[in-house]
Amino acid sequence: MIRLDDGRTIPSILYYHRVAPDVPRPVGVTPEEFRSQMLFLRSNGMRGITLDEGLKNTGSSKKSCILTFDDGYLDNFEHAVPILEDLGFRATIFCVSDRLGTLTDWSDDSLWKGIPLMAKEEVRELAARGFEIGSHTRTHCDLGRLSATDPLQARREIFDSRTELEDVLGSPVTSFCYPYGGWTETAVQWVREAGYLQARSVHHARWGKTYDLFSLPCRPVSGKMPFWRFAWYVRLWNLGL
Numbered sequence: 001m002i003r004l005d006d007g008r009t010i011p012s013i014l015y016y017h018r019v020a021p022d023v024p025r026p027v028g029v030t031p032e033e034f035r036s037q038m039l040f041l042r043s044n045g046m047r048g049i050t051l052d053e054g055l056k057n058t059g060s061s062k063k064s065c066i067l068t069f070d071d072g073y074l075d076n077f078e079h080a081v082p083i084l085e086d087l088g089f090r091a092t093i094f095c096v097s098d099r100l101g102t103l104t105d106w107s108d109d110s111l112w113k114g115i116p117l118m119a120k121e122e123v124r125e126l127a128a129r130g131f132e133i134g135s136h137t138r139t140h141c142d143l144g145r146l147s148a149t150d151p152l153q154a155r156r157e158i159f160d161s162r163t164e165l166e167d168v169l170g171s172p173v174t175s176f177c178y179p180y181g182g183w184t185e186t187a188v189q190w191v192r193e194a195g196y197l198q199a200r201s202v203h204h205a206r207w208g209k210t211y212d213l214f215s216l217p218c219r220p221v222s223g224k225m226p227f228w229r230f231a232w233y234v235r236l237w238n239l240g241l
């Protein structure tokens with residue numbers, strides 16, 4: 001569980017990128033691995049929920065796990081969503097608003113470059129099916145760096161990505177996620193001002209530490225995480241740790 005500064009607790013947050021057959025280990029898990037992980041959650045009496053839902057129902061933190069996916073990969077729609085829906089789970093997917101329907105272009109690393117992203121139609125359909133669409137900026141910029149070099153542009157990445165996604169969805173976008181986990185105090189302030197209600201970073205939750213709603217910690221899951229370690233985290237959370 002995650003303890004907030006205001007004394008409330010919310011469910012722990014898992015953080016995924018891709019879910020696809022033959023996916024390179026550092027960037028994701030296979031559908032089979034993903035299914036095993038989700039089944040393990042269910043066999044421990046836990047349900048996968050969106051970040052928005054996790055913040056609203058703070059009373060049942062041990063019985064839920066917040067599932068988040070970064071970047072909005074098309075393979076999430078094709079492979080992860082059917083598994084989640086089979087189990088009655090939902091998740092939050094953080095999309096890069098100016099890159100919907102294109103290929104990833106923010107990294108030169110062949111592991112991350114040229115990967116298909118969901119288009120407006122898929123994003124809209126997922127929202128209609130109970131998934132939450134959150135913002136991951138307009139172009140997947142590093143807000144830690146950009147806030148210092150070009151503050152106006154950084155602010156636009158935060159504000160305009162919300163507007164652009166809301167135009168696609170026709171409903172409010174309330175969750176934000178910092179690409180690369182990069183942020184500054186000013187960037188956090190803009191995230192609040194833009195109207196988001198919560199934001200996830202990439203740092204791990206620490207015992208005994210409390211967190212602000214705009215720098216929520218998480219546990220990243222890739223193909224490099226052995227199943228026993230995934231199971232270990234889930235058991236700890238299930239005990240209320």
Ligand SMILES: [Zn+2]
Nearest residue numbers: 070071179180
């Ligand atoms: Zn990202």
